[in-house]
Amino acid sequence: MNFKTPRTGGMLTLAALITIMPLFLPNSFYYDIVILIGINAIVCVGLNLLIGYTGQISLGHAGFFGIGAYFSGILGIEYAWPAFAAMLAGAVFVGVISFLVARPIMKLKGHYLAMGTLGMGIIISIILTQEGDLTGGPDGMPVNPFTVFGFSVYGEKTWYWIVGAVLLITVWLSLNLVDSPVGRALRSVHGSEVAAETLGVDVPHYKVLIFVASAVIASLAGSIYAHYAGFITPEEAGFIHSIELVTMVVLGGMASTFGAVVGAAILTILPQLLTVFHDYEMLAFGAILIGTMIFMRRGLVPTLASLFQRKLS
Amino acid sequence: MFAEFLQFLFSGITVGAIYALVGLGFAIIYNASHVINFAQGEFVMLGGMNTVFFISVGMPMPVAMLLAVVVTIFIGLALEKFAIEPARDASIVTLIIITIGASIFLRGAAQVIWGRNFHSLKPISGNDPVMIGGAAVLPQSLWVLGCTIVIVIALMFFFNRTLVGKAIVASAHNPLAARLVGINPRFIMLLSFGLSAMLGGIAGILIAPISLAYPGVGIMLGLKGFCAAILGGLGNPMGAIIAGLIVGISEAVTAGYISSAYKDAVAFIIILGVLFFKPSGLFGVRGTERV
Numbered sequence: 001m002n003f004k005t006p007r008t009g010g011m012l013t014l015a016a017l018i019t020i021m022p023l024f025l026p027n028s029f030y031y032d033i034v035i036l037i038g039i040n041a042i043v044c045v046g047l048n049l050l051i052g053y054t055g056q057i058s059l060g061h062a063g064f065f066g067i068g069a070y071f072s073g074i075l076g077i078e079y080a081w082p083a084f085a086a087m088l089a090g091a092v093f094v095g096v097i098s099f100l101v102a103r104p105i106m107k108l109k110g111h112y113l114a115m116g117t118l119g120m121g122i123i124i125s126i127i128l129t130q131e132g133d134l135t136g137g138p139d140g141m142p143v144n145p146f147t148v149f150g151f152s153v154y155g156e157k158t159w160y161w162i163v164g165a166v167l168l169i170t171v172w173l174s175l176n177l178v179d180s181p182v183g184r185a186l187r188s189v190h191g192s193e194v195a196a197e198t199l200g201v202d203v204p205h206y207k208v209l210i211f212v213a214s215a216v217i218a219s220l221a222g223s224i225y226a227h228y229a230g231f232i233t234p235e236e237a238g239f240i241h242s243i244e245l246v247t248m249v250v251l252g253g254m255a256s257t258f259g260a261v262v263g264a265a266i267l268t269i270l271p272q273l274l275t276v277f278h279d280y281e282m283l284a285f286g287a288i289l290i291g292t293m294i295f296m297r298r299g300l301v302p303t304l305a306s307l308f309q310r311k312l313s
Numbered sequence: 314m315f316a317e318f319l320q321f322l323f324s325g326i327t328v329g330a331i332y333a334l335v336g337l338g339f340a341i342i343y344n345a346s347h348v349i350n351f352a353q354g355e356f357v358m359l360g361g362m363n364t365v366f367f368i369s370v371g372m373p374m375p376v377a378m379l380l381a382v383v384v385t386i387f388i389g390l391a392l393e394k395f396a397i398e399p400a401r402d403a404s405i406v407t408l409i410i411i412t413i414g415a416s417i418f419l420r421g422a423a424q425v426i427w428g429r430n431f432h433s434l435k436p437i438s439g440n441d442p443v444m445i446g447g448a449a450v451l452p453q454s455l456w457v458l459g460c461t462i463v464i465v466i467a468l469m470f471f472f473n474r475t476l477v478g479k480a481i482v483a484s485a486h487n488p489l490a491a492r493l494v495g496i497n498p499r500f501i502m503l504l505s506f507g508l509s510a511m512l513g514g515i516a517g518i519l520i521a522p523i524s525l526a527y528p529g530v531g532i533m534l535g536l537k538g539f540c541a542a543i544l545g546g547l548g549n550p551m552g553a554i555i556a557g558l559i560v561g562i563s564e565a566v567t568a569g570y571i572s573s574a575y576k577d578a579v580a581f582i583i584i585l586g587v588l589f590f591k592p593s594g595l596f597g598v599r600g601t602e603r604v
Contacts, residue, residue, distance in 0.1 A: 051406065107592050112592060115540065115543040116584070118581075119540070119588075123582060246410070280425060281421070282420060282421025285418075286415065293403070297400065
């Protein structure tokens, strides 16, 4: 094994970070932030496959996150489904929905794609808001605790390890996918669809595949979030949340799996830090976003990585 | 029965005109720079909020409106100068995030300066409805319609008859050729942002008496304006205007006959339906991709 490759080295660093992190978390408030980072990172690693590697933007992935969350909530509370079954049902449903819309949506390019995915996300969030009998409407609904074999998961510390493990698995799968023939096909689609096609890459097939995969990951993360938080609102599926997810991916660095994790961490922590500014919170957030994107166009991790490499050589 | 339909039609045209103005703003900036400006809705918010503010400090209404538009134009110019210009050669996604950052920034600034409250603005000529064919139409609706028509005619004159307007059209068609004949692309971009901010600001002033003015008012208006721009075929100003009206009227008719709860979803259902069958919008030219 070569520990210096970003793949193995990065995986080990992430695993080590997750293992020693609890030593530095003084109370449940900090645990809460780190768990939210983990959940966002899971979605972002999936979304990065679509945006970063395949070059297809989605402004509606929070919709899939929301569907996952609400499946867990509704099936668990109204129909007393076991948590695992509800989570799987949500993932399957999102898989089918995303597969059905993927063909027509992935035909769109550039800003038209942005509009298509944005519209899809907003329609999902409007349905979740309006079907109040089922979803509790704009006020949201409570979610049962996560229960397997009669054992309920409670407390930040248990959730920390679950989210940490799921994140590691997601990152590992993503790294493997990117280094596989599928990953190379995805990157060729990003480079030039026509060139990819002439090389025999079935472009629509790969676009649909990765769209569905990232949607299902978002749905699973949504289910985890629902059980962890114990309460969900349609905002989880809303436009603003979709934008936050894309921003995490782009800020951390497109086409970088660890970039997606870093982006998720920064944009989850930043609002917490900015609360010291009280009313100026949004103002500062917007300014930081503009500044970073102007000065580090490729995102934090790729920009810093190339800076670091230049210093070494 | 017919009066009822007429009622929905009028309210649809009113909102539709606002979507058209916002969509037009998207189209102008897109033509000049291929940037989609997600802060377009914030211009609408700024138009309304600034007017409320200037009136509250004691200015007469026409002066307040004029000042509000001027301030909004300056904000549009500043946005181009300090956020878009430095990142001109960045990728589409990066530019989208920058304009989203700008819209968060402007919303945040509005909250700091004016607070989170809803403000009402007095209609330009009173609240007594005019009866047209059995439908009660607010005078403000007529103002919205009249102003939109005047703006559209003025813009047509500007783009077709003036040198500067023709320069914008030229650089939209072929940026390189436009540069070769001495058109400064930076100036064109700056101008297009100023122009779009002006349209947004005016739309904001016109709609404020109907929709109220508050920091978040621009989000949905901006997104639906974006819908109009895409539906009309991106970069096609006339398409954006017609699409804006289509969206507005469908919304009002849906709210009236089917369900007011799903009113906000109509624009997005239309856009998905159209894009699934015609990926370049209703009036968009089918582009050929250069390899």
